[in-house]
Amino acid sequence: MKKICYIVAMRAEARPFIEEYHLKEVKDFFAPYPFLLYQGIAGNIELSVVLNGEQHGSDLVGCEAASITTYAAIERLHPDLIVNSGTCGAFKADGAEIADIYIGNAVMFHDRRVPGDDAWGTQALGNYPVWSKAEELARLLDFKTGKVTTGSSLDMQPVDLEIIRSNGGQLKDMEAAAIAFTCSLTQTPILIVKSVTDLCDGGEKTFEEFSKNLAAASQALRDANKRIIPKLEIVFDEE
Ligand code: ADE
Secondary structure (H helix, E strand, O other), X not given: OEEEEEEEOOHHHHHHHHHHOOOEEOOOOOOOOOOEEEEEEEOOEEEEEEEOOEEOOEEOOOHHHHHHHHHHHXXXXXXXXEEEEEEEEEOHHHOOOOOOEEEEEEEEEOOOOOOOOHXXXXXXXXXXXXXXXXXXXXXXXXXXXXXXEEOOOOOOOHHHHHHXXXXXXXXXXOOHHHHHHHHHHHOOOEEEEEEEEEEOOOOOOHHHHHHXXXXXXXXXXXXXXXXXXXXXXXXXXXX
8 A cells, every 4th residue: 555645735725635644643652753654545545644833822824833843754754756746836928727736747946045156056946856647647647737836935035036037937835845855865756736725926915815815725735635646546556
């Protein structure tokens, strides 16, 4: 039986999916860390959903939490595949709409600016591998694909925009590259599934737009993952 581990930052993003699969919380699995584990069986897949947990009264988001949660999940659960399922900003200019689902076909950081030689610059941007079957899966399920870029802020400064667009970025988030970085250290394959909560070039205030669309985007994530999981069974069987 293959083991698939979802890494999700916010409870609101994961809740519809956890309920759909009737996953059960495994209490204190990661104690004393705040990470939360939900588990169940889906067909021939052992399904885990790991959340970052909370601090200061809010769900932990961002790269630091994403990195250590992924590290702990890989060490303790030994997944065959990590899936980062979460929300993102996207660009109207690329034809993105609220609650659209994208599969990440590339992933990098957009806010780590390190001058120096090529090696430092290359490390800063990251450009980690994504699962070799990601494009095939997107094609099979007719999902859009795009390059995910990750930074530590919800807002977008002009320098972020410049780096995102000059590197072909289409989907802006706060975790995917950190998760992909951790996966790259152990050659654990990563699939990135993103749902759009806000349009970076739409003229609305990001946090307000994100908050307004979070529930709909999270339901879209549930529906997308319901279509993805049975296909993962097939793709794994082909290997
Ligand atoms: N998550 C959802 N929308 C986002 C955005 N615009 N930037 C970073 N992370 C996000």
